[in-house]
Amino acid sequence: xxxxxxxxxxxxxxxxxxxxxxxxxxxxxxxxxxxxxxxxxxxxxxxxxxxxxxxxxxxxxxxxxxxxxxxxxxxxxxxxxxxxxxxxxxxxxxxxxxxxxxxxxxxxxxxxxxxxxxxxxxxxx
Amino acid sequence: xxxxxxxxxxxxxxxxxxxxxxxxxxxxxxxxxxxxxxxxxxxxxxxxxxxxxxxxxxxxxxxxxxxxxxxxxxxxxxxxxxxxxxxxxxxxxxxxxxxxxxxxxxxx
Numbered sequence: 001x002x003x004x005x006x007x008x009x010x011x012x013x014x015x016x017x018x019x020x021x022x023x024x025x026x027x028x029x030x031x032x033x034x035x036x037x038x039x040x041x042x043x044x045x046x047x048x049x050x051x052x053x054x055x056x057x058x059x060x061x062x063x064x065x066x067x068x069x070x071x072x073x074x075x076x077x078x079x080x081x082x083x084x085x086x087x088x089x090x091x092x093x094x095x096x097x098x099x100x101x102x103x104x105x106x107x108x109x110x111x112x113x114x115x116x117x118x119x120x121x122x123x124x125x
Numbered sequence: 126x127x128x129x130x131x132x133x134x135x136x137x138x139x140x141x142x143x144x145x146x147x148x149x150x151x152x153x154x155x156x157x158x159x160x161x162x163x164x165x166x167x168x169x170x171x172x173x174x175x176x177x178x179x180x181x182x183x184x185x186x187x188x189x190x191x192x193x194x195x196x197x198x199x200x201x202x203x204x205x206x207x208x209x210x211x212x213x214x215x216x217x218x219x220x221x222x223x224x225x226x227x228x229x230x231x232x233x
Contacts, residue, residue: 044227046224047214047221047222050220059220097169109174111175112159117167118168
C-alpha cells in the first residue's frame with residue numbers, strides 16, 4: 001500500500017525547534033522528489049520545501065529559508081524537516097507529499113501525487 | 126514569483142449540479158497547472174495535472190481546461206464526497222510551487 005505517514009509535530013515555544021519525519025512505504029522511495037506543504041489554521045496550502053530524489057538539490061520558500069532544513073534518508077525511506085527559530089506564524093498542519101518526478105527541472109510539470117495525513121505544529125508564546 | 130488567484134472563494138451547489146472553478150495566474154504558465162481536492166481531516170488529493178490530465182483513479186466527472194493564464198476545473202454531476210476545498214497550483218516557475226487561495230465548495 002502506497003502511503004506517507006508524518007510524525008514529530010507538537011507544541012513548542014517561540015524560538016524552539018522541532019524535527020518532522022515522513023515515513024514512506026509501498027513504492028521505491030529513492031526515485032522521487034518530495035515536498036513539505038503546510039496549512040495554517042483557517043488558511044490555504046503553502047509550499048514549504050522540496051528535495052530531489054538523491055538529496056543533492058534542496059529548495060525552500062522564502063518564509064522558511066535559513067530556518068528550516070529538508071533532508072532524506074533513502075536507506076530508511078524517510079523524509080525529514082528540521083525546523084528552528086519557530087515563530088507563531090509557523091503554526092500549521094505540515095504535510096509531506098511525493099512529486100511525480102525525481103527533481104524540479106525545466107519542462108517537468110511537477111505535481112504532488114501522494115500526500116500524508118499531516119502532523120500539527122503549534123508554536124506558543 | 127507567480128501569483129495564483131482562484132474564484133470564487135466559496136460556492137454553494139447541490140448534489141447533481143455542474144460547477145466550474147477558475148484559477149488565474151499572474152503570468153502565462155503554459156499549462157503547468159495542477160488541481161487538488163482537500164477535505165478537512167484528510168490528505169489533499171491530486172485531481173488534475175498539466176491542466177487537462179486526469180490523475181489515475183479520479184472519477185471522469187472531473188475535468189480541467191484552459192491555457193495561458195486562465196484555467197478551469199469542472200465537476201459534472203456533483204456527488205456528496207465532492208464537497209471540499211479545491212486548490213490550483215502552478216509548477217511553471219519553481220520554486221515556489223504557488224497554490225491559489227482555494228475555492229470552498231459547500232452543499233446548498
